[in-house]
Amino acid sequence: MSEETFSIATWNVNSLKVRVSHLEQWLASRLIHAVALQETKTQDEAFPTSDIHRLGLGGDWHGQRTYNGVALLAREPLTDVVKGIPGYDDPQARVIAGTVRGIRILNVYVPNGQSVDSDKYRYKLEWLARLQDYVHAELGRHPRLAVVGDFNIAPTDQDVHDPKAWEGQVLVSGPERAALSNLERLGLVDVFRRFDQAPNSFSWWDYRAAGFRRNAGLRIDLILASETLAKQCIRCEIEKGPRHWERPSDHAPVVASFDLT
């Protein structure tokens, strides 16, 4: 890897407090320049700042008690941090943006939606419409834009272990996939699909019913890059290693590397 390689990771850690040792172990074995975390489940006052600094990372975070929470961490200074979606009064802490090495990174934790007939599903679709407007504006300002995170949408049936069982369910339903397509049509590329990948590549596996052992998963953690940035993407992989460890997150980290020369 050249000095101009820049690697961005996204990882839903399902409680940063519980997973900080996994983050440390994982980061020790590779060079990640920026990492976007979701479901930190930590208020900002209680954020494990000293642990993060010990890992050689700085950055910023946007959390709340019990639920949600996002952090954007990097080995070099993060500038122009924005928390939440501007103009959208959302009580749930789901978005943080910042610029590092000339790349604008939007870290998103898209609402789960629970089930297609729930109020949470309607909130999810409303939320995605607000994200659409935000990303549209950001693309106009930043030629190198990465929108990364837990999208809680499996883009196609290729990203679903059992498409028949999941048909029409939350995370794969038509309106959610349409919202994701609309986002991509603004000019974003799902860089994972720019490369050859093993069939049945997933980023999340249910804790229940031996989901990971059976590879009964979904690919819902995505790295979307603007066309200018996507052209510089040299690899994108799901790192299943930490999912094997003791007391894992139900999500695996996803990493994309860019050649910025």
Place this chain on the structure above:
DNA sequence: ATGGCTAACATGGTTAGA
């Protein structure tokens, strides 16, 4: 079989995740 497991908050059982 609408369960299975994990985490937060709490200290038993509910809420939420996906």
